[in-house]
Amino acid sequence: MDKPVNENQLDQFKSLIAKLFQCCQARMQYQSEKFGLPEAELRCLILFGQERYLTSKGIAIKMNVVKSRVTKVVQGLVKRGLIHRVPDPKDSRVSLLALTADGQRKIDKINQFIDSIHWEVLSRMAQEQRRTLLQNLDILSASMEAVKELMV
Amino acid sequence: MDKPVNENQLDQFKSLIAKLFQCCQARMQYQSEKFGLPEAELRCLILFGQERYLTSKGIAIKMNVVKSRVTKVVQGLVKRGLIHRVPDPKDSRVSLLALTADGQRKIDKINQFIDSIHWEVLSRMAQEQRRTLLQNLDILSASMEAVKELMV
DNA sequence: TTAGAATGGTTCACATCATGAACTTTTGGA
DNA sequence: TCCAAAAGTTCATGATGTGAACCATTCTAA
Secondary structure (H helix, E strand, O other), rough: OOOOHHHHHHHHHHHHHHHHHHHHHHHHHHHHOOOOHHHHHHHHHHHHOOOOOOOOHHHHHHHHHHHHHHHHHHHHHHHOEEEEEEEEOOOOOOOOEEOHHHHHHHHHHHHHHHHHHHHHHOOOOOOOHHHHHHHHHHHHHHHHHHHHHHHO | OOOOHHHHHHHHHHHHHHHHHHHHHHHHHHHHHHHOHHHHHHHHHOOOOOOOOOOOHHHHHHHOOOHHHHHHHHHHHHHHOEEEEEEEOOOOOOEEEEOOOHHHHHHHHHHHHHHHHHHHHHHHOOOOHHHHHHHHHHHHHHHHHHHHHHOO
């Protein structure tokens, strides 16, 4: 009974996704500039919003990046005084990373900015529209996630 | 009358967008691997799907990249035998770039892959769902586009 | 209990992506 | 005709990322 995906839908979909992607990229570039941090360091810093202490390994997993890369990024953030190392009392191989006061302030400002951008996007539509949009995005993201798994 | 954006919606929205973005990124990495081309060269190659001839300048604009970068990318594609240069008869400063037969074959395969991925995502939902999704994405993309303009 | 495997990090070499300045050649306008 | 603008190239620099080699330290199994 269900009609198959047609050409038009496919093309429209491709172009919409491409636009969304570009907007996200532009936002990240902008915010890197605005806060004077390389994109990777900014992405790393944000992780500390969720957890008080992180290890290099943990960061590598969350950032989906190899551990030697994390070494570099963390060095950058330490040099900037945004995070600092504390030795892990349980295991002397690892050092725990945590925000400094400066880092906390920075992260607050960054999160505020990110929220404001997303808020701005949502606020341009009516409440009802927002609700259905989120429903649809949820379905889309599940579908994309599933296809991504096939792709490995 | 309209309720304002609430915390929950905002967080949900942020996380959905982040997921979509990651899926797109993963797809591009995968396809770069699959076709044995650096991401930038692949992105450049695809531009030739729309137009028969491109100049370095035109590529720079479409890729949103500085012209010296284009020089490098084009060199790569020429070295791989996927595109070739023809002198512009009107202006000897510019060389026109065009696909070789190999390049045409490559681009066909790549587009087929891209279509198949997008098709796969869409085909996981019912026709009616697809229709409303596309409508919603259209609204979203317009809104994001508008916010992006504010951001410059 | 102690040798050897596994784990957490660092360093280094390498590749890709990207910018900006300096430069060459050609074009086009005052 | 001369000079500014435009198209490309080259070069120096920096960010992002991988993978291999290497140290410590910790865990495990004979």
